Amino acid sequence: MNEPYEQVNTGANEESLRMVSSQPIGNEPVSDEELRPHILDGFIGQPQLKAQLRLFLDAARKRETPPDHILLAGPPGLGKTTLAMIVANELEVPIRITSGPAIQHAGDLASILSSLEPGEVLFVDEVHRLPRAAEELLYIAMEDFRVDVMVGKGPGASSIPLTLPRFTMIGATTREGMLPSPLRARFGFTAHLDFYPHEELEKLVERSAGVLGLEIDRDAAHELALRSRGTPRIANRLLRRVRDWVIVHDLSKASADDVRQALALYQIDAEGLDRLDIAVLNAIVRNFQGGPVGLNTLAAMVGEESETVETVCEPYLVREGFLIRTPKGRVATPKAWQHLGIRPNEDDVSKSF
Numbered sequence: 001m002n003e004p005y006e007q008v009n010t011g012a013n014e015e016s017l018r019m020v021s022s023q024p025i026g027n028e029p030v031s032d033e034e035l036r037p038h039i040l041d042g043f044i045g046q047p048q049l050k051a052q053l054r055l056f057l058d059a060a061r062k063r064e065t066p067p068d069h070i071l072l073a074g075p076p077g078l079g080k081t082t083l084a085m086i087v088a089n090e091l092e093v094p095i096r097i098t099s100g101p102a103i104q105h106a107g108d109l110a111s112i113l114s115s116l117e118p119g120e121v122l123f124v125d126e127v128h129r130l131p132r133a134a135e136e137l138l139y140i141a142m143e144d145f146r147v148d149v150m151v152g153k154g155p156g157a158s159s160i161p162l163t164l165p166r167f168t169m170i171g172a173t174t175r176e177g178m179l180p181s182p183l184r185a186r187f188g189f190t191a192h193l194d195f196y197p198h199e200e201l202e203k204l205v206e207r208s209a210g211v212l213g214l215e216i217d218r219d220a221a222h223e224l225a226l227r228s229r230g231t232p233r234i235a236n237r238l239l240r241r242v243r244d245w246v247i248v249h250d251l252s253k254a255s256a257d258d259v260r261q262a263l264a265l266y267q268i269d270a271e272g273l274d275r276l277d278i279a280v281l282n283a284i285v286r287n288f289q290g291g292p293v294g295l296n297t298l299a300a301m302v303g304e305e306s307e308t309v310e311t312v313c314e315p316y317l318v319r320e321g322f323l324i325r326t327p328k329g330r331v332a333t334p335k336a337w338q339h340l341g342i343r344p345n346e347d348d349v350s351k352s353f
Contacts, residue, residue: 003249035208036082036234038089044207045200045232053083056189057090064241068188069142069169071127071264073176075315077233078193080172084123087170093120100129109134110147118165124234127138128178129172135183142169142186195230195319198222209254214243219256227263227272229316234272241266242294271320276302276313278340281322284332285340292329 038045040054060067070087072080072203081097088095094117103109108129116122124130130138145164156344171187173179184190205221205228216224216239224242228235245262246254260270267275283301284291299306304313314330317323322336337344 010286014265016208020258020266035211036085037207038086040090042100043079043086044081044204046079049193052189053087053191057087061093065212066093066166067125070171070188071176071179071184071187071190072170072172072193073181073190074174074193075195076174077230077231078195079232080193082121083191083193084121084172085170088121090124091119091121091168093117093119093121093168095123095332097123097125098129101126103130105131105133106137109137109141111165113137113141114162114235116165116167116243119167120165121168121170123172123240124173127172127183128175135180138169139182139186196228196232197230201225201228201230201232201235204232205235207241209243209313212239212243212256214239215252216242216254217256220254220259223256223259224263224272227259227268231274238263238268272316273322273339276304277317277322280309280313280317281332281336281340284323284330285337285344290337290344291331292326294329300328 003172012165040050040057043050056067056070065088068085072083074080084097085095091201096112096116098112103112103124112122137147141164145166147162147164148160169187169216171179176184187310202218202221202225205224206218209216209221212304220242224238225235228238242259244252245251246263249258251258267278269278273281279302280298287293287301295306295310299309302309314323314325317336318325320335321333322339324331324333334344
């Protein structure tokens with residue numbers, strides 16, 4: 001098996017304060033890492049990607065050379081970090097972990113690259129946030145396996161080329177479109193992760209419940225999967241809160257009703273909407289008769305920053321058909337009215353659309 005991985009840096013943002021956030025939350029008694037599978041066969045979901053990755057890794061093993069560089073693209077919380085660790089485990093090599101924001105200067109990246117062992121995996125999360133100077137250094141490292149180290153300053157500065165051992169770079173991004181074309185072209189395999197259907201999330205919940213030592217029935221797993229927004233990280237987080245409910249109430253097994261009561265306490269409804277989601281829909285429907293309403297006005301109504309509403313809340317509401325973005329502003333759909341239990345006037349609906 002591979003050596004313990006080295007994590008260079010971590011980070012969090014304001015989205016991680018929400019229970020239904022797809023960003024990681026630290027200080028859990030059982031961390032996300034402990035719930036992660038360690039081999040490809042144990043990874044639940046993404047069947048097409050798994051088949052592609054299996055062929056990719058098997059071929060590399062038969063060639064007895066490190067595989068090409070890998071780009072993992074998709075929304076947060078779907079398993080990009082887990083897949084990077086699985087690749088290292090399957091290849092039985094160490095993995096070095098860092099992130100784009102953690103690398104402030106090209107020298108930071110040069111230091112990491114020059115310390116890599118032959119065949120080692122370098123995982124860079126949020127690779128689209130690398131500084132430009134570090135990106136240009138990475139181009140040469142990925143293609144020619146060398147870095148040019150600058151010695152001295154001013155007119156007397158000189159460049160010393162250092163040869164790197166052959167390694168595998170794994171980049172993860174939630175915004176593939178922000179990657180410059182030269183960097184994207186240097187990845188030999190690009191894997192796109194999609195949101196999970198409820199059936200696959202049920203299997204994941206049952207597996208994680210076993211790791212947590214929690215007995216949960218099939219209906220409870222189904223109920224929790226419906227509230228997990230198609231995201232494994234959210235499913236695992238909500239499962240831990242259901243475990244808390246079971247422990248506090250001295251229950252031997254989690255039922256569907258236990259899931260409903262536990263998550264109602266955290267203001268997470270049957271569609272996976274939380275307090276902020278409902279506040280946004282209420283503001284549009286009750287205060288603006290369904291919209292359209294501008295982003296800044298909407299953010300002021302719910303007491304959040306505009307960026308939080310736009311990047312944290314809106315994507316799920318749009319994907320699930322509760323909200324529409326129009327040139328005039330945000331508009332609530334009939335599904336949003338129905339979810340809030342409000343009957344729209346025909347004039348409101350026609351005005352909105």
